[in-house]
Amino acid sequence: MRQVGKSFNFLLISKISTFVFPNITQRMKIELTKQSRISEVDFTNLPFGRNMSDHMLVCHFKNGAWQEPEIRPYGQLEFTYGLHALHYGQSAFEGMKAYRKDDGTISMFRPLDNFARLNRSAERLMMPQIPEEIFMDGLNKLIEIDAEWVPNAEDHSLYIRPFLFASSEFIAARQSDDYTFCIITSPVGPYYSGSVKVKIEQEYTRATGGGIGYTKAAGNYGGAFYPTAKAIKEGYNQVIWTDHKEHKFIEESGTMNLMLLIDGTFLTPPLTDRILAGVTRRSIIQLVKDQGWAIEERPISVDEIVTAAREGKLQEAFGMGTAAVVSQIDTIGFDGENFSVPVPTDGKAMEIKRLLNDIRMGRSEDQYGWMMDVQTAEISE
Numbered sequence: 001m002r003q004v005g006k007s008f009n010f011l012l013i014s015k016i017s018t019f020v021f022p023n024i025t026q027r028m029k030i031e032l033t034k035q036s037r038i039s040e041v042d043f044t045n046l047p048f049g050r051n052m053s054d055h056m057l058v059c060h061f062k063n064g065a066w067q068e069p070e071i072r073p074y075g076q077l078e079f080t081y082g083l084h085a086l087h088y089g090q091s092a093f094e095g096m097k098a099y100r101k102d103d104g105t106i107s108m109f110r111p112l113d114n115f116a117r118l119n120r121s122a123e124r125l126m127m128p129q130i131p132e133e134i135f136m137d138g139l140n141k142l143i144e145i146d147a148e149w150v151p152n153a154e155d156h157s158l159y160i161r162p163f164l165f166a167s168s169e170f171i172a173a174r175q176s177d178d179y180t181f182c183i184i185t186s187p188v189g190p191y192y193s194g195s196v197k198v199k200i201e202q203e204y205t206r207a208t209g210g211g212i213g214y215t216k217a218a219g220n221y222g223g224a225f226y227p228t229a230k231a232i233k234e235g236y237n238q239v240i241w242t243d244h245k246e247h248k249f250i251e252e253s254g255t256m257n258l259m260l261l262i263d264g265t266f267l268t269p270p271l272t273d274r275i276l277a278g279v280t281r282r283s284i285i286q287l288v289k290d291q292g293w294a295i296e297e298r299p300i301s302v303d304e305i306v307t308a309a310r311e312g313k314l315q316e317a318f319g320m321g322t323a324a325v326v327s328q329i330d331t332i333g334f335d336g337e338n339f340s341v342p343v344p345t346d347g348k349a350m351e352i353k354r355l356l357n358d359i360r361m362g363r364s365e366d367q368y369g370w371m372m373d374v375q376t377a378e379i380s381e
Contacts, residue, residue: 024068024134025137025140027068028068028069028070028141029070029071029072030070030071030072030145031070031071031073032055033054033073033074034073036148037054038148038149043156043187044153046151046156046187046189047189048186048188048189049159049161050186051187052185052186053146053149053158053184053185054073054145054146054149055071055072055074055142055145055146056072056074056075056183057069057070057071057138057139057142058070058071058072058180058182059181060167060178060179060181061128061181062177062178066128066130066131069134069138069181071142071145077180080169082169082171083167083168084168084169084176084178085176087171088173088176089217089218089219090126090127090165090166090176091163091165091217091218092122092125092127092165092215092216092217092218093161093162093216093218094117094118094161094162095114095159095160095161095321095323096108096109096111096159096162096279096322097109098157098158098185098374099157099360099361099371100150100151100157101360102361102362103362104152105362105373105374106143106147106158106376107372107373107374108160108371108372108373109360110283110370111136111139112136112372115130115136115162117216118130118135118162120214121164121212121217124212124215125212127166127175127176134181135162138183139160139162140374140375142183142185143158143185144374144375146158147376149187150187151188151189153189154357155189156187156188157187158185158187158188159185159187159188159323160183160185162182162183163181163183164180165179165218166178188323190325191255191324191325191327192237192327195327195329195343196237196238196327196329197329197330197331197332197333197338198231198236198238198239198253198319198331198333199234199236199238199239199240199333200302200333200334201227201239201240202334202335203227203247204239205242205244206220206223206224207241207244207251207274207275209244209272210273211273213273213274213276214271214273214274214277215276234333236333238253238255238256238319240252240258240332241253243274248301248302248303249300249301249302250269250300250305251274252269252275253319255321255323255324256319256320256321256327257269257276257278257280257319257320257321258317258318258320259284259319259349260308260314260316260317261314261317261347261348262305262313262314263308263313264294265294265295266293266294266296266348267295267298267300268285268295268296268300269297269299269300270297270298270299278320278321280320280321281320283356284320284326284352284356285297286368287352288352291351291355293348305334305339306334306339309332309339309340315347315348316341316342316343316344316347316348317329317332317341325353325356325357326350326353328343328350329341330343
């Protein structure tokens with residue numbers, strides 16, 4: 001009988017549970033690459049998302065059912081120009097990471113949270129739910145095969161990109177019949193090389209009430225590129241999105257949720273159907289509370305931020321996300337004026353990042369059960 005090592009005991013949200021992988025990998029077709037590309041990669045210089053690992057997971061949904069997943073060498077997809085997703089946008093993805101701990105163990109950060117969020121996105125986009133065994137067992141096997149691709153440097157990780165898209169080949173404005181689920185991975189360094197400059201958006205809108213803003217739909221990001229490009233031309237790295245009605249309240253940034261430290265209290269906008277429920281956001285809120293620091297999840301007006309900046313009460317600001325991790329904000333632009341924000345190396349933002357990284361790297365106790373070690377040893381019958 002196949003057994004799972006003790007490393008797969010984990011704590012999800014607040015309750016201890018043991019995840020036992022089924023025998024799906026024993027049925028899975030695995031085709032290994034004939035020539036690894038890892039020697040072509042400079043692990044001292046890893047631009048984000050540019051170097052793909054050797055293998056990928058692929059699983060098709062056809063005739064109303066999921067087929068057997070397979071792992072194959074990373075390569076091209078085989079579809080025609082009638083691919084449904086290209087025309088009607090049924091596509092969602094996730095971003096997650098695996099880390100090589102200081103003891104050499106490879107561990108994923110809260111993977112079941114990303115799995116659940118991808119299925120929430122799929123539901124809203126009229127796509128089928130991905131079975132947990134395909135996602136989790138397939139993901140574990142994929143990382144086991146490409147274990148050498150997991151970096152061991154500080155602030156480096158293996159970025160994991162699960163995605164689901166409509167793969168029927170017809171052009172008619174209705175949901176697809178067939179779907180394809182894939183996981184690809186990429187060794188990465190920091191998303192931002194330093195602190196960032198952000199502009200509060202006053203014209204364009206990322207999401208509206210009743211829409212798909214809470215999902216990781218591909219279209220949410222495609223629609224954000226134009227206003228972000230305009231902000232970059234003005235010298236910023238990202239925009240801060242505001243409410244769609246009056247642009248008076250901040251919501252999130254292009255690649256991250258937001259946290260402000262104003263007059264000794266952490267502030268972050270509450271989740272709505274316009275804001276992505278970040279896994280890193282939820283983790284950091286927990287860490288802040290457990291440090292005994294004051295924190296409020298409530299609407300934050302642009303006027304409140306501007307007033308705090310002018311009065312010297314805006315102590316810190318940072319973005320938080322899988323890619324960004326904790327990225328300090330040094331400038332907030334609004335209505336043609338730039339407000340400087342302190343970026344102390346010994347401030348609260350960097351303390352939060354240290355607390356989070358210590359858990360991820362195995363330097364401190366994972367009292368929350370956020371980390372799931374990748375099972376790499378063969379299991380005897």
